[in-house]
Amino acid sequence: MKSKKYNPPQLALRFFRWYSNPRLQYYIEGDLMEVYERRIKKSGKLMADIRFSVDVLLLCRPGIIGSKQNNYSSNHIDMFRNNFKIALRNLWKNKPSTVINVLGLTTGITACLLIALFIQHELSFDQFQSKGSRIARVVMEYGFEGSTETNKGTFTSTKVAPVLSRTFPEVEKGVRMTDADMILRLNNEPVTEPNFMFSDSSFFDTFDFEMLEGDAETALDGKYKIVLTETAAQKYFGNESAVGKILEVGAAKTPYEVTGVMRDYPKNSQLKFDFLASFSSMGQNQEETYFNANYTTYLLLSNEFAFAPLKEKLDPFMEKEMKGTGATIRFHLEAFRDVHLQSPYRAFVSNTSMSYLYLLGGVALLIIIIVCSTYVNLSTAKSIERAKEVGVRKVSGAARTQLFWQFIGEAFVVCCLSVVVSFSAASLLLPYFNTFVDRSFQLTDLFTPTFLLITFLITIAISLAAGSYPAIILSGMQPARILKGLFKNSSSAKQLQHSLVVFQFAITVFLIVCTIIIRNQLSYIQNKSLGYDRNHVLSLNIGWDMDYNKLKTIKQELKKNPLIIEVSRAANSPVNIYSGYSMRLPSMPENEVISVNANPIDEGFLKTNGLQLIAGRDFSEQDLEAANREGENKEFSYIINERTAKTFGWTPEEAIGRQLVLNSPGEIRGVIKDFHFQSIYNDLKPIVLFTAPWGGNLLLVKTSGGDIPATIAYIETVWKELVPNRPFEYSFLDDTYASMYKTETQLGNVMSLFSATAIILACLGLFGLSSYMMQQRMKEIGIRKVLGATLMNLIGILSGNFIILVIIAIVIASPLAYLLMKSWLSEFAYHTGIAWWIFAVAGVVIISITIITVSIHGFRAMAENPVRSLRSE
Amino acid sequence: MKNYQLGEFEEIVLLTVGILNNEAYSVAIKDEIESRLKRTVSMGALHTALIRLEDKGYLKSFSGESTEDRAGRPRRYFEITALGKKAMLYAKETREQLWKAIPKAVLEVSLQKLAVSSHQ
Structure with a gap:
């Protein structure tokens, strides 16, 4: 004692x-x-x-x-073999729980593999560039004197690169680049090539490349020289050597000489091109102005620490340069490798925001937590069955650590099994995932060493996370008590099971609520009245060089078809107007200007896009012809929106007939209702629509919506006849609009998918857990039945416990989801509210799923003859 | 001749085990050393010494009865082995040889000095 x-x-x-x-x-x-x-x-x-x-x-x-x-010295190899065998036997013996675990883990790991693939790809962007840490991308910020507003972006003029590399010793090389859709001729048919780039020859000094044919030193020296990637060369010249051949580029069929073939550029690069043409081909190699900024400039610095010193010198330099011009320009430098994930500015390849990656990573983590919780719950529930084994093992001299590792090993076996299945599942799902996230991953990407290492780490982490609690519980059991049969599930294990169930369901409720809100917001965006009609509007690329009179013929020819209601040429469709201009009244001093978005249009624009005129009149053909005249007689006309009128303090009626200066003076003919011409993240803004002789490169065709294929066929015949030098390629305006919210749509899809996964996984876990609890309560159910309990009674008793847990989960998850979603929604200038019914729906869904899951076992227990369960002793 | 390794503290422990004869277990050894030599012995030092002596084969141990005052833990008794006895004798003899080798004068002077310093 x-x-x-x-x-x-x-x-x-x-x-x-x-x-x-x-x-x-x-x-x-x-x-x-x-x-x-x-x-x-x-x-x-x-x-x-x-x-x-x-x-x-x-x-x-x-x-x-x-x-x-x-x-003692034990034979580890023998023990390992024995443990492995026991693990497999156990898995085989407890088929339902094995299936639930493997199914759950497989789903979870597959989701994680795909997410990891995506994240790894995004993080690897531009990392392969050996000089990447020394490359800067130039961001230009400009404003006009008299206005505090400035515009920032990656646009720079042709002057920036030569001036900076000449003036500052820190700048080794400057590369000017721009991307374009170019029309090339393949077998004498015009084809639009979307990945056509113009670049200085310093490209080869700054960026990594691998030349297959031709000499990089001279490849881009001089006008009309072009380097192709392997794929492009294959497409245009087959297996022949491409160097020295001629490509006809653009509507004007300018001959370009192929001077080199290089290996395809990696997918994880912000530079994406199939054709690389010499920058001087564009004829804009001058150094006259800092404006006319349509190009991207990269600088190769002398070392990676030159960013800050160069920036310090740039500001005073530019102040001096811009003195007396009435405008201010400042240049900022972005680290090349940060562009893809951190830059808010446009890049050649669309950027991914870091927060999106965090979100995906978070979702992956939540799924893993759910899966691990299921494993922990099932294993602790099963522990009663394993207790005897533990007792005998301990009596035979097994140490606690040995048992611990045995159970971890079991989790590892299950995990490995799931990983193997996951890999095949992931390879099967890869094509769907690609369309889902708009990437092009290949099967081989799954088997790179880095990725396999990530997978291995995930496997180890899951085995430890899922296996350690059951392992601690099981290995800590006291042999004497177990073998006497005194053993019961400890109350701490039960508490853990309960809290894990709460946790799982809290995550599920959270995901459901977020998904519903994101979906709501998406449909709100898609269906919001934007002030214009984008249904059944086709847009075609007609080129900037289309002659006004020829355009008139095309329009007339198209309008002959009764299915086509209106045709208009403009620089931008109403979906997305970003072109910045400055405006002022004739009475204002010349350097006092207001920046405004503007769009050159013609007389059909308002009708094509269903914009509502509230005062004055639409443009007429005379207005357009007046703007097309030469010299003194040239006259501009403007249509403004309500906000613009308000800027000057006019009512819509007062604005008619007033003079306005937008580059050139002109008269305001009409006022239209405000409409959303930018993403819905932005508020309504002032806009000026104006007549311009150079019109624009978009042809917008409003159709009645009846028999679309016939309409398209008709447009194609007209196009082939009148615009033979341009390919017939069209897009629908509502698709263009939808593509603006691609990230949001992706987010919505991803969230739906993963919350569905989470619900399934949580249900699986609950299903397994309730089945084990039921087995332990077989006798109780038998007695209750004998005493006359009905089915409903039993289900009530059995699911009561779980319902309480689920309600706790809802209470925990709802405020969290509410807060997170509120901050997400506040990023939009126009958004839906968070209605209480969303939480109610999530709650009802979860509770009914719980009751259904538990009832399945309830029915089974009910169907069984109570004699059988009561006789067993 | 075999080299018997025996540290100073180890020798004391070995001797004490001998003194206690059949009653030598850790706490008793500790008490004995503390009372005879007027020095404190830490449990750690003692146990390390005992383990080392056992490893060298100078001591052997056997488990004793468990008692109430030890909260049910058994005592562990130590006994000097034949090898241990040889080691003790060897240590004693080498000391004596060394003593004998010291010239008488050296000892007297140092004793005188001791006496002088103790008078001051």
């Missing part, structure tokens, strides 16, 4: 037990106790406690410290 009078400091005693060699532990402990008791009698408990602790500390020395493993 243990005497109660010895109470040495528990902490010290536990510390001693932890480090001491088990062979010596009891003897030394006995010594400590003996001395301790003597000291209590002699100098009181406090002194004895202190000296006890001191003794323990002094005992902590080599010779006394000893690990448990040193006691």
Whole structure:
């Protein structure tokens, strides 16, 4: 019997037990106790406690410290083989829980693999460039004197690169680039090539490349030189050598000489091109102005620390350069490698925001947590069945660590099984995933060393996360109690099970609420009245060089078809107007200007796009012809929106007939209702629509919507006849609009998919857990049945527990989801509210799923004859 | 001749085990050393010494009865082995040889000095 009078400091005693060699532990402990008791009698408990602790500390020395493993030497290989066999047998024996675990883990791991693939791809952007840390992208910020507003973007003029590389020693090279859709001729048919780039020859000094044919030194020197990628060369010249051949570029069929073929550029690059033409081909190699900024400039700096010093010198330099021009320009430098994930500005390849990656990573983590919780729940529920095994193993001399690793190993086996299945699932799902996230991953991307390493780490992490709690519980069981049959699931295990169920369902509720809100917002955007009609409007690229009179013929020819209501030429469709202009009244001083968005249009624009005129009149053909005249007789006309009128303090009626200066003076003919001409993140803004002789490159065709294929066929015949030098390629305006919200749509899809996954996984977990609980309560159910309980009674009793847990989950998750979604919605200038019914829906869905899941077992238990469950003893 | 490794504290412990004869277990050894030599012995030092002596084969141990005053933990008794006895004798003899080798004068002077310093 243990005497109660010895109470040495528990902490010290536990510390001693932890480090001491088990062979010596009891003897030394006995010594400590003996001395301790003597000291209590002699100098009181406090002194004895202190000296006890001191003794323990002094005992902590080599010779006394000893690990448990040193006691025996076991055959690890044999044990491993045995454990492995036992693990497989166990998995085979408990098929339902194995299936649930493997299914859950597979779903979870597949989701994680795909997300990891995406994240890894995005993070790897531009990292392969060996000089990447020294490359800067130039951002231009400009404003006009008298206005505090400035515009910022990656547009720069042709002057920037030569001036900067000449003036500052920090700048080694400057590269000017621009991308364009170019019409090339393939087998004498015009084809639009979307990945056509113009670049300075310094491209080869700045960026990495691999030349297959031709000489990089001279490839882009001089006008009309072009380098192709392997794919492009293959497409245009087949297997023949492309160098020295001629490509006809543009509507004017300018001959370009092919001077080189290079290896296809990597997909994870912000530079995407199939054709690289010399910059001087555009004939804009001058250094006259900082405006006319349509090009992107990259600078190769002398070293990676030159960013800050160069920026410091740039500001005073530009101040001097712009003196007396009435405008201010400042240049900022962006680190090349940060562009893809962190830049708010346009790049050649559309950027991904870092927060999107965090979101995806977060979702992956949540899924893994759900899956691990399921595993933990099922294994702890099963632990009663494994208890006997643990007892026998312990009696036969198994150490706790051995058992611990055995159970971790079991989790690892399940995990590996799931990873193997996941890999095949991921490869099957890859094409769908590609369309989903708009990337082009290949099967081989799944088997790169980095990716396999990531997978391996995920596997280890999951095995540890899922396996360690059951392993601790099982390995900590006391053999004597188990073998006597006194063993029951501990209350702490039950609490853990409950909290994990709450946790799983909280995540699920959270995801459901977020998904509903995101979907709501998306449909709100898609269906919001934007002030214009984008249905059944086709847009075609007609080129900037289309002659006004020829255009008139095309329009007339198209309008002959009754299915075509109106045709208009403009620079931009109403979906997206970003072109910046400055305007002022004739009465205002010349350097006092207001920046405004503007769009050159013709007389059909308002009708084509269903814009509503509220005062004045639409443009007439005379207005357009007046703007097309030469010299003195040239007359411009304007149509403004309500906001513009308000800017000058006019009512719509007052604005008619007023003079306005937008580059050139002209008269306001009409006022239209405000409409959303930019993304819905932005508020309504002022806009000026004006007549312009150079019109624009978009032909917008409003159709009645009846028999679309016939309409398109008709447009094509007209096009082939009148615009033979341009390919017939069209898009619908509402598609263009939808593509503006691609990120949001993606987000909506991804969230829907993963919350569905989460719901399924959480249900699987609940299903497994309730089945085990049911098995343990078989007797109770039998007795209840004998006493006359009905099916509804039983289901009520069985699901009651879970319902409480689920309600707690809803209470926890709702405010979190509310806060997060509120901040997301506030990014939009126009957004839906968060209605209470969203939470109600999520709650009802979850509770009904819970009841259904539990009821399945309820029915089974009900159908069974109570005699069978009661007779078993 | 075999080299018997025996540290100063180890020698004391070995001797004390001999003194206690069949009653030598850790706390008793500690008490004995403390009372005879008027020095405190830490449990850690003592146990390390005992383990080392056992490893060298000078001591052997056997488990004793468990008692109430040790909260049920058994005592561990130590006994000097034949090898241990040889080691003790060897240590004693080498000391004596060294003593004998010291010239008488040296000892007297140092004793005188001791006496002088103790008078001051």
